[in-house]
Amino acid sequence: MVWESSNGGNFWTDEDKKFRLYAQQRVLVARQRRVYQFKRRALWVALTVAGVALAATVARSAAPLRDKTAQRLPEINSTEVVTVAPGDSLWSIARRYSVRGTSTMDNIAIISTLNGDISGKLEPGQRLVVPAATP
Incomplete structure (x- = not known):
């Protein structure tokens, strides 16, 4: 082609x-x-x-x-049971029931350990084991 x-x-x-x-x-x-x-x-x-x-x-x-x-964490000799009030947080409870010579973060760890590794929001009426106040 x-x-x-x-x-x-x-x-x-x-x-x-x-x-x-x-x-x-x-x-x-x-x-x-x-x-x-x-x-x-x-x-x-x-x-x-x-x-x-x-x-x-x-x-x-x-x-x-x-x-x-x-x-x-220090060793805890005695504990007491507290009831969570409305508006309470783990931080405020840790400050209120602090162990002498420890920081608030350490007190949160102590309270968390005493109560089965709790974390997060607390409910009013909930009962927590905290370190007893030392004289």
Whole structure:
């Protein structure tokens, strides 16, 4: 078959050129979309791995802290039971029934240990075991 061209050897018509450019643009857009999706997935994987690593680090570092706190706490000889009043918090109770020579945070740890590792919000009427006041 012999090709004859009236436009100087260019065998593509204007319609063919438009179609080829459109097809090339579609391929380019599809490639860019795949790259974007890959980057997005890689970011989610990296964030998930970082979150798991952070959670593991925090969990690992919290266990020795609890053990050190338990070793640092003084021995309690006597205790008393108190009823939580409206508006009371673990902080306010720890300050009110403090053991001599310890910080409020240590007193919270003592009260928490005496009551089975309580934490969070206290309910009015709830009964707590606290260290007895020393004379």
